[in-house]
Amino acid sequence: MPPPYGSYPPPPRRRHRGRTSLVLLAGVAVAVGTGIGLDQAFWQQSASPGPTPANPTAPYVPPNSGGGNGGASGGNGSTGATGIAAQVDPTLVNINITIGYQGVQAAGTGIVLSSTGEVLTNNHVINGATSISATDVGNGRSYTATVVGYDRTGDLAVIQLKDASGLATAKLGDSSKVAVGDTVTAIGNAGGTGQTPTPAAGSVTALDQAITASDQASGTAEQLSGLIQVDANVQPGDSGGSLVDSSGAVIGIDTAGSDTSDPQAVTQGFAIPINTALPLAQQIMAGKPSTDVHVGPTAFLGVEVATDSGSGNSSSGNSGSGNGGSGNGVLVAGVVAGSPAAKAGLAQGDQITAVDGQTVAGPDALTSLMVNQSPGSRVTVQWTDAAGASHSGTVTLVSGPAD
Numbered sequence: 259m260p261p262p263y264g265s266y267p268p269p270p271r272r273r274h275r276g277r278t279s280l281v282l283l284a285g286v287a288v289a290v291g292t293g294i295g296l297d298q299a300f301w302q303q304s305a306s307p308g309p310t311p312a313n314p315t316a317p318y319v320p321p322n323s324g325g326g327n328g329g330a331s332g333g334n335g336s337t338g339a340t341g342i343a344a345q346v347d348p349t350l351v352n353i354n355i356t357i358g359y360q361g362v363q364a365a366g367t368g369i370v371l372s373s374t375g376e377v378l379t380n381n382h383v384i385n386g387a388t389s390i391s392a393t394d395v396g397n398g399r400s401y402t403a404t405v406v407g408y409d410r411t412g413d414l415a416v417i418q419l420k421d422a423s424g425l426a427t428a429k430l431g432d433s434s435k436v437a438v439g440d441t442v443t444a445i446g447n448a449g450g451t452g453q454t455p456t457p458a459a460g461s462v463t464a465l466d467q468a469i470t471a472s473d474q475a476s477g478t479a480e481q482l483s484g485l486i487q488v489d490a491n492v493q494p495g496d497s498g499g500s501l502v503d504s505s506g507a508v509i510g511i512d513t514a515g516s517d518t519s520d521p522q523a524v525t526q527g528f529a530i531p532i533n534t535a536l537p538l539a540q541q542i543m544a545g546k547p548s549t550d551v552h553v554g555p556t557a558f559l560g561v562e563v564a565t566d567s568g569s570g571n572s573s574s575g576n577s578g579s580g581n582g583g584s585g586n587g588v589l590v591a592g593v594v595a596g597s598p599a600a601k602a603g604l605a606q607g608d609q610i611t612a613v614d615g616q617t618v619a620g621p622d623a624l625t626s627l628m629v630n631q632s633p634g635s636r637v638t639v640q641w642t643d644a645a646g647a648s649h650s651g652t653v654t655l656v657s658g659p660a661d
Contacts, residue, residue, distance in 0.1 A: 284355075284366040284383045284497040338504075339443045343457035345506040348396030349428040350455050350499060351377055351419070352447040353403075355387040357659075365450030367499035368392060368417065369508060371539060375401065375422025378539045379498030380513055380530075381408045381415040386659045392419055395455060396426040405660040407542035407553035410629065413482055413513060414535050415660065416542045428500065431507030433531035436486060438462050444490040444512050444527055446499025455499065460490025460527070469514060469528060485528040486510045492527040501529040508532050557631035558658020559639075560597020561604060563588045563621050587611040587642070588624050599639075602651035607644035614638050625661055633657035 351368040366383035370376075377392065384390060390403040401419035408415035419425075440462045448456035464487040486501065492515035501510035510529030538551060547553040587609040593600045604610070610618050613627045614637050631637060638652045 284364055284380065284494065338441075339457035339459035342443045342502060342504070342506050343445050343455060346428075346443075346445050346500055346502055346508075347455050348426040350395045350445065350447075351392040352395065352452045352455070353377075353379060353383055353390065353392045353417075353498065354450075354452065355384060356389045357386055365447055365452065365495050366497040367446035367455065367495065367512070369428045369498065369500055369511065370394070370396075370425050371416075371427060371543075373423065373425045373427055375403075375419030375425060376406065376539075376543055377403070377417050377419060378511065378535060379415055379417060380511065381410055381413045381660070383498045384408070384415050384417060384660050386661075388659055390417060392417070393452060394419070394422070394425055397424075405556075407545075407547070407551060408660055409538050409542075409551050410625075410661060411550045412530070412534070412538055414511070414530065414538050416539050429505075429507045430532055430536065431503055431505070431509040433486065433509045433533040436462055436465065436503070436509050436531070438464060441504050442488055442490060442501055442509070444488065444492045444496060444499065444501050444529070446492070446496030446512050448493035448495050450495035456493070456496075458490040458492050458496075458527075460488045460525075463487050463489050463526075467528060482513070482528075482530070484531060484534055485513070486531055488527045488529065489525050490527045491515070491525050501527075511535050552629050552661070555633050555657040556659065556661050557628050557633050557635060557655040558597065559624075559628055559653070559655060560594035560599040560658070561588075561590050561610070562592035562594070563590060563610075563624070586619075588618050588621055590641075598653035598655055602639060602653045603649065604639070604641060604651075605643070608649075609642045610639060611642060612640040615640075628655070629661050631655055 349370045351370060353366045353368050355364045355366070356362070357364075364383075366379060368377035368379040368383075371378050384405055387405075390405070391400055392403050393400045401422055403417040403419050406416040406418050442460055442462055444458040444460065445455045448458075466483075467485040467487045468481065468483040469485065470481050486509070488501065490501075492499075492512050494515075496512045496515065499512040500508045501512055503509050510531050512527065512529050514528040515526065541548070541551055542553055545553050590599075590604055590606055590608045590610060592606050593604050610624065612618055613624065616627060618624045618627070633656055635655050636652055637655060638650060640648070640650045642648055
């Protein structure tokens with residue numbers, strides 16, 4: 259049995275910033291052990307042009323916690339939103355994540371796609387999880403869950419609830435018919451409370467939007483495009499939840515929202531259109547990997563890497579996603595005990611320069627190389643130690659957290 263693989267942090271809260279700061283809507287609940295400023299654990303968002311995250315505290319309890327998160331918009335007030343939510347709630351799950359090595363917990367939401375427990379959520383919700391559990395809102399039962407597959411670039415993932423059957427499934431809409439001004443309701447596990455999902459009423463304010471999600475602590479960044487923008491007051495914990503139309507049909511996956519700690523922030527939310535998400539989910543469920551879609555267990559190397567900013571470390575078994583390394587390799591900030599990297603002799607202060615002869619320019623490049631591998635694969639890692647000496651070693655990758 260391979261060692262525990264907790265080099266990844268919990269669901270991200272990222273922050274997005276344009277005219278207002280935004281955060282990815284997975285919520286970090288509480289660190290129950292010692293962490294090291296982790297990439298995915300403290301993902302924070304920023305909409306283009308640049309990052310300005312702040313580590314979240316959780317669970318986040320939204321102001322106006324009764325009745326709904328948002329004000330009425332386009333005739334869809336809290337009463338209407340509550341009625342719609344009553345239809346949608348049974349098709350959602352509240353997701354809880356644990357990151358083993360960091361002892362961090364986080365929460366998000368998922369949309370039930372099949373009666374046997376295939377659930378669609380954001381990749382940043384499950385990224386780095388060493389254990390996942392989910393409570394089906396429809397039947398109240400809790401299940402352990404595994405990652406079926408994910409698309410890092412599209413921020414989507416599918417998990418499987420173990421031994422689930424007879425679950426209520428989501429009513430899916432057609433996001434190509436969504437127009438600016440349409441009334442919508444965002445529904446999810448706001449605050450990561452694990453209670454009945456909270457509805458946030460609003461309307462569509464823009465289509466085909468592009469944002470940049472970044473993490474100030476680790477210097478990582480990710481771009482998302484083609485998003486639906488709404489003025490619903492979505493909250494941390496809503497990631498992976500349903501954005502529904504006035505009939506209760508899912509038209510999007512809640513992904514990012516305003517930074518509620520900023521009193522001047524304009525209420526904004528962003529959702530991945532269901533017409534974008536569903537084909538990827540179906541590809542994952544069909545077991546068909548591609549350049550962007552990873553299916554099955556994730557290969558794990560076991561290194562923690564430093565970032566350009568020096569403000570923190572990216573701790574992912576495969577270096578996490580980020581922009582550190584200055585283009586000349588990836589600086590190792592730590593090595594997970596018992597991991598393939600540790601067995602190969604890699605140590606803090608080393609610089610990984612290549613894998614299987616492919617140059618590694620930064621953490622994101624290393625992550626991409628690992629995502630394309632499978633547990634059990636043997637790869638040759640080249641690195642330079644702190645004294646400048648070159649080394650090379652062949653390692654057998656093990657199974658680790660989803661990337």
